[in-house]
Amino acid sequence: MLKKLFNGTLRPEESVLLRKNLTRGFVNFVRYFFLLALSYVVLFQLLYMISYSLRPESDMYNPSVVWIPSEITWHNFDVAIKALNYVDAGLVSLWLGQVSAMIEVFVCAVVAYGFARFEFGGKNFVFFLVLLTIMIPVQMLVVPTYLNYSHFDILGILNQFRQWTGIDLRPNIVDTAWTFYLPSFFGVGVRSGLFIFIYRKFFESLPRELEEAAYVDGAGPMRPFLSVILPSSGVVFLTVTIFSVIWHWNENYMAGMYMVDNKPLAVMLDTFSSAAKNVGGDSRNSRMAACLLFIAPVLVLYMFLQRKFVQSIDRVGIVG
Amino acid sequence: MKKSLKDFSQKKRMYGRMFILPWVIGFIIFFLIPVVQSLIFVFSKVSIGDTNFDTEFVGLANIRYIFFESAKYVDNLYDALISFSYSIPLVVALSLIVGVLLNQKFRGRIVFRSIFFLPVIIATGVVMTYIQGDATAEAMRSGSAEMSTNGIDVTAILQGMHLSKEITNFLVDFVNRIFDLFWDCGVQIVLFISGLQSIPEQLYEVCRVEGANKWEEFWYVTFPMLSGTTILVIVFTAIEVFTDASNTVMRQAYTAMQQQIYDQSAAMLWVYFALVGAILGLVILFLQKAVFSKWAT
Structure with a gap:
């Protein structure tokens, strides 16, 4: 031609x-x-x-x-494993971060379902507040939060009790996993606002008929959520889970503030240089080995889920 | 019958409140109270004791301090806002382009998509600091820009053009940042792809019938249909850039925090946040009113 x-x-x-x-x-x-x-x-x-x-x-x-x-x-990896305290810190990352991630993935879905399916006064305003929580950075909140955690109190009830009786029942939850579990449990954990947003958009795109049928049969509100919504939301759960797992794994700012004895891997990596000096060598090579060891678990997990994840992005469909 | 319907809608309203109740409680305890306290810090002198903190109202003294007495705050604020102003459009544009490319059908797109998500895993704050610190060190060791990402000595070229020093620095920074910025695009690309997927196929069919070319298709269908996603991406990017630990204001505030100067660090962060928030609000308002609504009709 x-x-x-x-x-x-x-x-x-x-x-x-x-x-x-x-x-x-x-x-x-x-x-x-x-x-x-x-x-x-x-x-x-x-x-x-x-x-x-x-x-x-x-x-x-x-x-x-x-x-x-x-x-x-393999010398660099030896140094990195010692300086990071790899196994112990990795386990802390698991029970601190990943348990919190799992709680967050479930609770955010429940909250988002409330936004997606029910009408009630002030809904738009409350959802605006959800978006506001994404916009205000944790750095602004971390100091007052730390002080509150050291005398944890729900809405000042225990403080009132202390003033009446002189007995201080306010627990100190700094350096415990509650500093991560509690916010996750109430849907205000690591970037929960974004997850609520993603879930809501997805739930709104699902057909309502099946849930209506469940209501006609006289089911309570949790039944349709558990037996209709959850089974058909695999894609969005996968997306949110991957994000939540990664962001919890990488979280080093709050963990560095709240955790004293049990430091997760991300915090150990942050202070790697000084720790490596004590165990025989802080060099660029050992730093790179530490970085690799740090991302390895998430990378391996991603390799297994990557095909499913890439396909699921197609179907989550976030519409503004 | 009518009564039971009314009962049901009332019941559903109650169910709705029940579902979001945990969030509201969490919001008050873990968000609202700390926000208010940190706002109080801005206007107080904070002294931390063993068991509690005391605040003493001092009006605008902290704000006056950071603007007129603090050595570097105004400079840092200026730097942060400048980098903010070009980072966001660049990240949004880059991730939109990549998102559109990855959304098309072509050989190997699964592989590319998997690769393009890797920055979300690798580019955590901490790992990134080590990587970037190393690239700089390497370039200095070898005495050339060999290992730096762009590989061309832009500074020399620009100086040869007799531009003012400020413009030169700005442009050099700009070119260097493009490659770094790609690391911040991971989540945004995912958001754009999933936004693109939700555009109904019929709209494109209409376009084809009407004889529109790909370029028109993009501006008349894709772009307006992505308006919601775009705003979400802008907000998300703004927060990422805003809270980035390498950000000049953030660094100054963090240093102050480590020295236990909580009142001034709170003032630094809130002033910064208010400025960024105001700019962001105006940008989004402008986009909604002037850009996206044009296509809505």
Whole structure:
């Protein structure tokens, strides 16, 4: 066809086809070029971490070593595991962060169901407050919250009791898992507002008929939620769970403030440099090894769920 | 019959309140009370004792302090707002482009989607600090910009163009940031893809029948249908940039907090928050009134 083009013997319908093919080729080229360039930005960093964590420190001053280490060493990982206190801190991350994530995933769904399916006075205002909780950063709240946690009290009841009787029953919940469980349990945990938003949009897109049928049969409000909504919301649950798991795993700001003895991995990573000095070497290599060890569990989990997750994004459908 | 219907709707109203009741309690205990307390800090002198904190009302003294006596607050605020003003449009535009590209059908899109979500996992605040700290150190060690992400010595080119120093710095920062900014796009891309998926296919069919090209299709269908998602993404990005630990104001406030100067750090954060909130509110209002509503008719 190109030959004909140069000879000038191209018929009109062929020229239309040629133009179409060329356009498609060009669009494909631009698309792949752009996506590959951006993928490179991400994968470069991952390879960089792997390459640096496997090489001895002496390779840093060896100009012939760019990507492939002169010898493979596990020394950096040894340092990182010791300095991070990897197993213990990892377990703290699990029972502190991941349990809290599971609570959050469920509670936010319940709250969002209330917003999605029922009409009541002040609903819009309350939902505005939900969005407000996403907008105000935790950094602004962390100091008063810390002080409140050290004398935990629900709406001043126990304080009243103390003033009447002189007995202080207010528990100190700093350095306990309650600092994470309680907010999650009440739907104001790590980025809960965003999850309530996502759930609500999804629930609103589900048909109401099945729930109505359950009500006609005389079921209470929890029944339709548990037996109709939950089974048909697998996709949105997967999306929210993945986000919640990752954000809880990475949370180091609040955990650094509230937890003293039981520090999760994210906090240990934050203070890695000084800890590594005590166990035989804070170098770029050991820092990269620590970063890799930190993201490894989430990365592995993501690899297993990635196909499902990528497909589920298609079906969650967030409409403004 | 009529009575039972009324009963039912009343009952449903009660059910609704029941479902959100836990959230309201949580909101008051874990959000409203700390917010009010931190606002009180702004106008008080805070002294922390062993068991409790005492506040003494001092009016606007803290705000006066951070603006007129604090060494760096105004500069930091200025820097933060500047980086804010270009980060958000760039992140939103970049993630919209990537979202649209990944939403099309082509070979390997599952692989690309999986890769593009990786920043959400890798680019946590802490890991990112180590990575970026290292890239800078590396570039300094080798004495060239070899390892830095853009690889071209933009500074020299710009200086050759005899631009003023401020513009040069701004542009260099800008180019360097584009690559860094991609790390902040993970969640936004996911939000855009799922927004794109919810656009009904019929609208595109109408477009094709009417003979619109892809470009028109994007501006007359895709973009207006994404208005809600876009606003969500803008807000989300704003919060990310706003609370980023490497942000100049955040860093100053955090340092003050570590020195237990809670009143001034609260003032720094609230002034910053109020400014950002006001700007963001205006931007969203403008988008809704002037941009998105144009297409609504």
